[in-house]
Amino acid sequence: MPVRPSVAVARLVATTLLAMPALAGAQSVPPATTAPAPTPLPTPAVLPARPEPVWHVSANPIAPLALSFYGDAERRVAEMQSLGVGIGFTNLADEDALLTVDGKYRFWLGDREFQGWSIAPTFGLARFSEDRRCNFPPCPQGSGTASTTRGALGVQVDHTWRTRRGRVAVTAGIGAKRFLGGDESVVGIKVLPNARLSIGVLF
Secondary structure, three states: OOOOHHHHHHHHHHHHHHHHHHHHHHHHOOOOOOOOOOOOOOOOOOOOOOOOOOEEEEEOOOHHHHOOEEEEEEEEEEOOEEEEEEEEEEEOHHHOEEEEEEEEEEEEOOOOOOOEEEEEEEEEEEEEEEEEOOOOOOOOOOOEEEEEEEEEEEEEEEEEEEOOOOOEEEEEEEEEEEEEOOOOOOOOOOEEEEEEEEEEEEO
16 A cells, blocks of 8 residues: 655654654763873982092091101002002100101002002101210210111001991001111111001092
8 A cells, every 4th residue: 555645754754853862862972081191200319329539538646646647648540549648757765756758559459449458568768867965975976866868668458447428437557668778877777567547538
């Protein structure tokens, strides 16, 4: 049975009206959104490492009590090696005195300069002064003050401790010095053993 045009138009209108709510609902659904990326935590600042010291300057804190002095300064010149100079004044008995100026080339035996065990050959000059003044005449020939200067070779074995911050060092050691040439008429010393105790700063 053929469908009349009016009926077909009515069905089309009804179908369109029924579909409109569904289309409206589909258009009202908000599009999916992407969650924002988390903000990265700030990286803590890394302080630059403190450079290793290249200078060590020290002195014996006890020597002044005996009217003497000893001090030295050393500089790092190569890996586990340092070059330095030391000056010492020793007040001997009966107003005799010994003044020394030494160079030293030190080898550090650990894994860090200016710390741990080390050995250093030394070379320099020593000046002896001897008081031969005569207080009660008749005075013997040669009385007065006599002095002489000699070369000196030696060796020093030390151990150095550094503080936690690494800027203060305490050194203790032993060694010996041999004086070259000349006779023993002045002071009468040919080989001089020595002990070292010093406190120094590193920079």
